[in-house]
Amino acid sequence: MTATPERLAALTHRDADWSGLRAVVAGLGISGFAAADALLERGVDVLVVDGTEPGDGSPMAERARILDILGARLSYGPEAVAALPDAPLDLVVTSPGWRPDQPLLVAAAGAGVPVWGEVELAWRMRAREGAAPWLTVTGTNGKTTTVQMLASILRAAGLRATSAGNVGTPLLEAVLHPEPFDVIAVELSSFQLHWSESIAPRASACLNIAPDHVDWHGSLEEYARAKGKVYANTEVACVYNAQDEQTRRLVEEAEVQEGCRAVGFTLGVPGLSEVGLVEDVLADRAFVEERRTSAAELASLEDLTRGGPAPAPHLVANALAAAALARAHGVPAGAVRAGLRDFVPEPHRIAEVGTVRGVRWVDDSKATNPHAARASLAAYEHVVWVAGGLLKGADVDELVRTSVGSLRGVVLIGRDRSAISDALARHAPDVPVVDVDRTDTGAMDQVVREALALAREGDVVLLAPAAASMDMFADYGARGDAFVSAVHRLAAGE
Incomplete structure (x- = not known):
């Protein structure tokens, strides 16, 4: 006999009665392991399935060994993931x-078996009393940077805070940490939001919407709908991009808690209930008592750079969104400034590699789709653009058309480089293009040499591929590392 809907609905905290439930955990990745471990600890009968057999000595094999010791059953291969098990089942966690x-x-x-994502499970595993509120962030681009900025601001306010979710640390680990957090900055992908229903964040934000993962969701409309779920049940503030009309519409359509406000962020002068820029100052007209007539200074552009080059516009937008979420949680303005000053970007996100032979070299290998690459290109006046990889069916015409004015030259790499080449021929026929058809480990050295030949003194050579990396590299990090190493060899005269 399966569990009643009423029993499943009562699973709203870690101390509820989970014992005796029968669950399938789909996938033996990091999040799947965390889900299975949490369920086993509460007396759930767990079957873990994965389409791939763990390789000897692999991290997956080690996770399987631990779960086997804890009492999970494990099943691998195509047949294991092709259908439900014959035995009665109460829940699938995917x-x-x-x-x-x-x-x-x-x-x-x-x-009729409920399917929960690991984020939904994490929400239901929070403490019965005094659980850390969630400040949630989604968007096509900028999620990780915003969440990490937010965590830095929260810590500067003296709060025990962490970032978790799609950012790397599984949410279950953060929620079940033996030393409870005061607040959690949560990065949510569209995949995670698709499988979530009952999350009620303190404040939430959708940074932007652009075509991505349409193959997974089936349509752009479904992708946007999944992103919009970030606003559901929000308590204090739904933060949206005032310069992205889709995010405003998602807020308007959201079912939120009584008293929840819509708060915009903008790179322009902020209007009422917005945060934005007044010259070089990040200003708040949303969380001040006299917001009709005044604003609070949160930080300056210099606070984002600590004396380096001017920050890219999308980095400023991320900072404004993070500030709005923190202010919704009651963080004082001084902590916003301190947190942004303390923030150190992750590698491969608009990372300054250095200046070599009069040319700046910038690694934005994390720009794995056209929307991210467009934001990166817009930050610089004259660019030699290094682009290409796996486009996953993405259209690059708009990206190329809107970037023509800044392109000094283009160096193309990767499997789908011809699609970018064709767009350049249509929209930028006068821009010189070098096609590097090598896929070996030395390809990036040729890329760097070709880019230098196209650049003039004061230009930026920008790795912003607009594509995924797995045709040539293990991931975007490996691609960025190859670019950085090649630039260093160029500087050393190798």
């Missing part, structure tokens, strides 16, 4: 990468 049309998940839906 890893975020599993698409809704995956056969096991389709079978669960058809059988």
Whole structure:
């Protein structure tokens, strides 16, 4: 006999009665392991399934060994993920990468078995009393930077805070940490939001919407709908991009808690209930008592750079969104400034590699889609653009058309470089293009030499590929590392 809907609905905290439930955990990645571990600890009968057999000595094999010791059952291979098990089942907890049309998940839906994502499970595993509020962030681009800025601001306010979710640390680990957090900055992907229903954040933000992961969601409309779920049940403030009309509409359509406000962020002068820029000052007209007539100074552009080059516009937008979320949680203005000053960007996100032979070299390998690359290109006046990789069906025409004015030259790499080359021929026929068809480990050295030949003194050579990396590299980090190493060799005269 399966659990009643009433029993499942009562699973709203870690101390509820989880014992005896029967669950399938779909996927033995980091989040799947965390989900299985948490369920086993509460007496749930757990079957973990994965389409791939763990390789000897692999991290997946180590996770499987631990779960086996803890009492989980494990099943691997195509048959394991093709259908539900024959035994009665109460719940499926899916890893975020599993698409809704995956056969096991389709079978669960058809059988009326609830499917939760690991984020939904994490929300239901919070403490019964005094659980840390969540400040949630989604968007096509800028999520990780915003969440890490937010965590830095929260810590500067003296709060025990962390970032978790899509940012790396599984939310379950943060929620079940033996030393409880005061607040959690949560990065949520569209995949994670798709499988979430009951999350009620203190404040929430959608940074932007651009075509991405349409193959997973089935349509741009479904992708946007998933992103919009970040606003559902928000308590204090729904933070939206005042310069992205789609995010405003998502707020307008959201079902929120009584008293929740809409707060915009803008790179322009802020209007009422907005945060924005007044010359070089990040200003708040949303969380001050006299917001109709005055604003609070939160930070300056210099606070974002600590004396370096002027920050890219999208970095400023991320800072404004993080500030708005922190202010919604009651953080004072001084902590916003201190947190932004303390923030150190992760590698491969608009990272200054250095100046070599009069040319600035910038690594934004994290720009893995056209929307991210467009924001990166817009930050510089004259650019030699290094682009290409796996486009995943993305259209680059708009990216190229809007970037023509800044392009000094283009160096193309990767499997789908011809799509970018064709767009350049249509929209920027006078821009010189070098096609590097090598895929070996030395390809980036040639890329750097070709880029230098196209650049003039004072230009920026920008790695902002607009594409994924797995055709040539293990991930975007490896691609960025290859670029940085090649620039260093160029500087050393090798």
